[in-house]
Amino acid sequence: MFFSFILKQKRYVLLIFYLLFSLFLMIISSSPAIKVIRGTVFNIFTSISSGFNEVRHFILDSWNSINTMKDLKRELQLAYEKINLLQDASVTIAALQSENNYLKDLLGYSKRLKWKNIPAQIIVKDPRYYFNNIIVNKGANDGVNIHMPVIAWQEGQSGLVGKVIETGAHSSKIMLITDQNFWASGMIEKSYYTGLLHGQGTRNQHLEFVYVDRNARANFGDMVVTSGQGGLFPKGIPVGVIMNVEDARYGPYYKKITVLPVVDFNKLESVFILINPVSEEILKMRDSKIE
């Protein structure tokens, strides 16, 4: 009787199951079991996504090769007529040299960094728009742990990218500094005044630097770096430059400063995950508390 009712009404039974299950997941969202399931699905999807990226690169490379072939053919024809080919070749060499220099630069930067680091490639960007996350191709098996700071090297300048918030076996999720849930302790590099850096979400690609002393010397173009307070981010990582300074509405004693990140997140392809000794200590403390 009961089963025949379920079979008859299976659509509604399934719907109720889906909805109740979703609600149940929301309630127990932070439990370890859910994290394991999330990690598994996370790994499967990132594997698919990596495959897609490989295909995308293959198509782009093939497309570029076709274009290059066309160009070469045209250039070859021109070469018979004009000696300018040498100039074209020198341009190509210059481009390769500049790419080579860039790669050397990245490699050199990775070695120069005073913190141990794990270079990683971005494989997935956040599919929705309310959170600013990215997923990279290095995970727990590579030594990545949650709360690890992430930085990038772009056009001769290093900058804070965010922090690791979730790890799978071979991939990790990183919350960008522009995410509205991102908070970090910052400092004006020139005047040493500290405050809190807060992401403003997808639409606003800038950060707010709040709770900065009203008397702080803060000028347009000054660099804001991490202050090292709080323990997660090492001191001195560039975050962004000051774009605007005004008195805060939330209190007469503070300034509110708008900071433009030094990292261009639209162009970001590779990052460095810092194995910050301080963050390891914090993790140990957290783990010992749980035990």
Place this chain on the structure above:
Amino acid sequence: MISIIFNIILILFCAVLQSSPVINFFTLLNWIKPDFIILSILFVTINEENPLISESLAFSTGLLIDILSSDLTGVNAFCLTLLIFVINLIKKNISILRFEQIFLFVFISSVTFEITVLLLYKIFAGTEGYFKNLITLGIPSSLYNALLGPVFFYIFKAVHKRIVRSGT
């Protein structure tokens, strides 16, 4: 069966596309991006006769979005399943064929989805800026989805027809 496999591959493809750097090509003003996942699940819903399949796919897709996008598991799964259920209830009484009909259908569906998602984020995770997020992100992106919807629906329909025909 071919149709179901097509639907699964379509949604998976859209999810991979949505989370790849390719999305940058479609991003307007540096912050309004379309939602191919929603577009694909809406297409599957109006194209699939069996509501059980579209609702199950909506639930699975929602869970995938939850895992990739937020810390709170279940929000997108809940909202997407509920939305697709409502669409299945009313789809026999509405016509979704012409450009403006698809536009309206996608816009209303997307906005409803955004409102419910943001509401649940606010309730369960205490996410701030409900109206700000809705007005600056949810509604512009829904409008963008609605503009792209008819084009994508025609492409999906053409591919679906060709694959199903070649399979039978």
